Amino acid sequence: MTGTGTPTPPPEASLIRLAREATGLSPESAAAQAEIKLSGSRWRQIEAGYRKDSDKPVVARAHTLAHMAHAVGITPDRLEAAGRPDAAEVLQEIARPSTPAAMISALAGLEPWQRDVILRSLDARPRSRREKALLLRTLAEEIERQADADRDPPLGTEEAL
Template sequence: MTSSEQGIEPPPEADLIRVARMARGLSPEKAADLTPIRLGGARWRHIERGYEPKRPPKAVRAPDRTLAHMARVVGVTPERLTDVGRAGAAEVLREILRQEAESDAAQQERPYANLADRLERTAWEMPLPVEQRKLIIDMLREAKSQGNGAERSA
């Protein structure tokens, strides 16, 4: 007897997540690995199916937080979650996206150079385009990692 014969159909959000995952070319295991929360491939499959294969099958509905993280991994928007009746998960996903945007903005504001390092600071302050300054800093870092004494020449 299949799950649909038992009366357990995947909820609309489960189909949405499954199709989006497949469109990204991810297996449930790989998608689960990409979430920052603890989620295994088997659990991902249960959520997509809408049930756990027990006797009798047990209906599964992802909590808002879990669904939001799954949606983030496969590129589902908060609006699409709302469209399938999961406004709570959409709200969590909006917060995840807001925090990521803040983190990205903070990362871009930070200078590429380690300003505590005299050579990197000097390179960063040179009147050159940013990409050239980054190249110089990368070369300094490579020289330091090879141990050729570049850090002592300053």
């Protein structure tokens, strides 16, 4: 218990809260970045370590905690140091590099070194696979728009006539 009579959050909950605050995310935004269904209120309960409506302790399942940690950029080592080796193991699998089909098709025409640069850049901060695929599709659409603009001379120019 803290001095105010509220239960002290477990170490992993404090780690999640500190990492989320360091990224500037609200609990709702962080929950939206997790690749599982998780509400902002549930995120708050896990961070607090208890349910405010009943003062019952709340300890996140390993799967949930791992996805929360991934959403705010916590490494498996830090999660294990906070006393949750079970969640750290799950987080290791979540963080394992994998390339979804949408990303592969978006990168197909690039040289291998170009693909590596782009994928490393996308991994510079935690993103869901869905978010990475969306970023790649958006980038590809923008490049196509620019290429189309380069091919079509503006109307009214000598080149267009």
